[in-house]
Amino acid sequence: MMAAVGAVAAVVIAAPVAVAAPGDGSSAGPRTGEPSAAAELARPNFKMxxxxxQTWVGSNWDGHSPGHSIDWNHYAADGSTDDFGRRVFSSAGGKVIASYYSTDTGYGNTVVIGHGNxxxxxYAHLKSRGVSRGDTVKQGQRIGRVGASSAKYELSPHLHYEQIHDGSVVVSVIQGVRWSDFMKRSQTSRNCG
Ligand SMILES: [Zn+2]
Structure with a gap:
């Protein structure tokens, strides 16, 4: 539907990405999205x-902002999307760093969970948030519901998802699958508690 196309275009400009200087010799950090080897060892075993x-289709499409983020959609048997209101669960245990409605970015209802190291x-564009800042969450705990919220853009429902290390969005690793740029694939949740 046309709304989906508009959503894609909007998200591109929703959150400017800091660009590392080219040719800095670094093999880690925001330019490539690959965390350092030490950080990789400390990465939690993130689940969907x-x-x-549930099986969802994710895409970390070229031009998505911030880079390496994944947009998730769920499809009904007839091929239409039926994301709205579906439950969102924490990828790993941790502590809620932020739970807020963003007025200065396109994220809308947003939850950020800290996992240590x-x-x-x-988790962005949520319909509703089920946790508050300071809450401790377990892997697989419900933290909100999928929505289309954004202060700036008219979106079709989806979950915007990021894995972040030291403040930079990095290539996600989910259930052992490395989401190198740029992929669109289905994956089935093993966030089974
Ligand atoms: Zn997105």
């Missing part, structure tokens, strides 16, 4: 942010 057994996950 959805109910155990500089690792965070972000």
């Amino acid at each position: 942010p959805f109910l155990c057994g 500089g690792w965070q996950t972000r």
